[in-house]
Amino acid sequence: SAVISQKPSRDICQRGTSLTIQCQVDSQVTMMFWYRQQPGQSLTLIATANQGSEATYESGFVIDKFPISRPNLTFSTLTVSNMSPEDSSIYLCSVETRDTPYEQYFGPGTRLTVT
Amino acid sequence: KQEVTQIPAALSVPEGENLVLNCSFTDSAIYNLQWFRQDPGKGLTSLLLIQSSQREQTSGRLNASLDKSSGRSTLYIAASQPGDSATYLCAVNNYGQNFVFGPGTRLSVLP
Numbered sequence: 091s092a093v094i095s096q097k098p099s100r101d102i103c104q105r106g107t108s109l110t111i112q113c114q115v116d117s118q119v120t121m122m123f124w125y126r127q128q129p130g131q132s133l134t135l136i137a138t139a140n141q142g143s144e145a146t147y148e149s150g151f152v153i154d155k156f157p158i159s160r161p162n163l164t165f166s167t168l169t170v171s172n173m174s175p176e177d178s179s180i181y182l183c184s185v186e187t188r189d190t191p192y193e194q195y196f197g198p199g200t201r202l203t204v205t
Numbered sequence: 206k207q208e209v210t211q212i213p214a215a216l217s218v219p220e221g222e223n224l225v226l227n228c229s230f231t232d233s234a235i236y237n238l239q240w241f242r243q244d245p246g247k248g249l250t251s252l253l254l255i256q257s258s259q260r261e262q263t264s265g266r267l268n269a270s271l272d273k274s275s276g277r278s279t280l281y282i283a284a285s286q287p288g289d290s291a292t293y294l295c296a297v298n299n300y301g302q303n304f305v306f307g308p309g310t311r312l313s314v315l316p
Binding site: 091094096123131132133134135138148180182184192193194195196197198199201 | 236237239241246247248249250251254294296298303304306307308309
């Protein structure tokens with residue numbers, strides 16, 4: 091398994107600003123993912139964070155709005171840019187490890203409210 | 206395209222009851238299926254992972270079964286407790302593809 095932390099745990103931001111969310115894992119992992127969970131909804135995959143290269147985005151999500159970095163095998167960031175109230179969601183980081191491929195572990199999430 | 210549904214959407218039971226949560230998926234060529242628990246406003250906690258070659262997995266009071274041919278999985282919770290109150294999500298993983306999550310079942314166990 092893996093222990094995942096996210097910062098911040100929650101934030102209230104103003105429309106038009108940007109927020110960067112950090113995801114830190116206690117061990118090297120193969121895959122890192124970013125999900126969005128809008129109020130009352132299930133999880134939607136935003137992108138796969140690739141180490142040393144550009145992230146792979148899902149349909150409906152673009153790099154200009156959700157730039158992602160992954161400088162090494164234990165850390166990734168997701169930025170929510172030019173925020174609007176529709177971006178109010180829980181943002182979740184998840185990982186797959188080399189020992190447990192195709193099994194996902196999740197961080198505690200970042201609760202974002204945009205006013 | 207894989208689609209995952211969960212029934213019921215919400216469930217309220219008295220403490221001590223045994224209960225079953227259902228998960229259905231449209232594409233049976235899955236690699237595995239994972240059940241999660243999510244407390245309000247929190248992240249997901251992995252409960253059970255069932256590989257495509259397995260029929261069931263057990264952990265404590267939880268038992269998950271998988272019937273690939275019919276595209277169904279069930280999560281059985283024995284002797285439910287108020288601490289089991291949460292949203293339960295299932296997610297399936299097809300070969301070479303990302304996880305697809307169901308909408309969840311919101312469970313309330315009343316003392």
